[in-house]
Amino acid sequence: MARPSTAAETPELADENYDLAEQVGFIMRQAAQRHVSIFNEIMGSDLTPTQWAVLARLYQDGGSSQNLLGRQTAMDAATIKGVVDRLLKRKLVQTKPDPEDGRRLIVELSPAGVDYTRELLPKAETVTKVTLAPLATNQRATLIALLKQLR
Amino acid sequence: MARPSTAAETPELADENYDLAEQVGFIMRQAAQRHVSIFNEIMGSDLTPTQWAVLARLYQDGGSSQNLLGRQTAMDAATIKGVVDRLLKRKLVQTKPDPEDGRRLIVELSPAGVDYTRELLPKAETVTKVTLAPLATNQRATLIALLKQLR
C-alpha cells in the first residue's frame, strides 16, 4: 500500500493489507449502483426501485398498514411515509383508516395503480434478467442464496 | 400470488411468477442495509461508509483530483463534493489547486486525517469480517467474485 504524502512514517504493517476495493461493502455498493442504473433504463425514470417495491408488494398481497408495508419492503417508518406520499400524489395508491386499530393507516393500490403495476411487471422481470446477465445460470442461484444469508 | 382487492379479475398468468422477495435487486438492497447497520455499530455514527471510502482511498494512494477520487470511490461529481465538504469541515482532509490543471482541485488527507484513518483501519477490517460472518470461508470468496462480475 502506498503511503499518503502527508503520512508520518510509522507504518503499522498489521493494517497494510486493507484494500478498499476488496471489501464486501464497497463491492456490494457498486453492484447495487449498477442494478439501479439498469432499473432506471428499463423502467423509466418516473419510478424508483423503492416505489416499485411498494407497488409490487401491494399487488402481490393486497393492502396493509403503512408500517407493515415498510417492513415488507425494507424501509423504516420515516422512509415508507415519503414513498407512500409520493405514490399518493400520483394516485397509484390510496389510503384509509383501519377500522380495527385507530393508529393504523391502510395502504392499497388504486385501480389505476393495479393497471400500472401489471403493465410494468414484464419490464421488472427484464431488470432482474439484465442485472444477472453477466453470470452463468448456476451462478445466479448461488449469488441469490449467498445474499439471502447476509440479510 | 394473491390478487389485490382492487384488481380487475383478468389475471395474465404470464406475470404471476414475479415475486419481489426473490429479485436480486431487492435482496441486494437488504444485504447492503445490514452491512451499513454493522458499519455504524462498529465504526461509530460519526463516520459514514462513503466518508470512510474516501479516507481509505486517500490513505492507500495519496491525494487525487476531486472527480477522480469520486470515480475511485464510486460517487458521481455531485456526491463526492458533498462528502469532501463534510470531511473538510472536520479537517480530516485538505484541498489545493492543481498547479498543472486549473480545473482540478487536489484532495488529500490532513495529518489528523492520516492518524484518524490509521486508527480506524482495524475496525474497518472487523466490519468486513462481521458482515461476512454468516458465510463459510469458501462462500465468502465466491460471493465477492460473483458481486465483482455485477459491477
Next chain:
DNA sequence: GGGATATCGTTCGTATACGAACGAGGACCA
C-alpha cells in the same frame, strides 16, 4: 491561432435512508 469538444467543479432539485423525538391509540396487568 482558433474553434469544436471534453473535462472539472459547482449548484439545484428530487428521492431514498435512518436516528431521534413526539403525541395518539392499544394491550396488558395489578
Next chain:
DNA sequence: TGGTCCTCGTTCGTATACGAACGATATCCC
C-alpha cells in the same frame, strides 16, 4: 380503573445518490 409499555404514524435533521445545467479551463486538430 388506572398505569405501564408498546406500536403507529408524523416530523425534523443529516447524509448519500444522481440527473441536469452552468461557467471555467484543457485539449485537439484544422
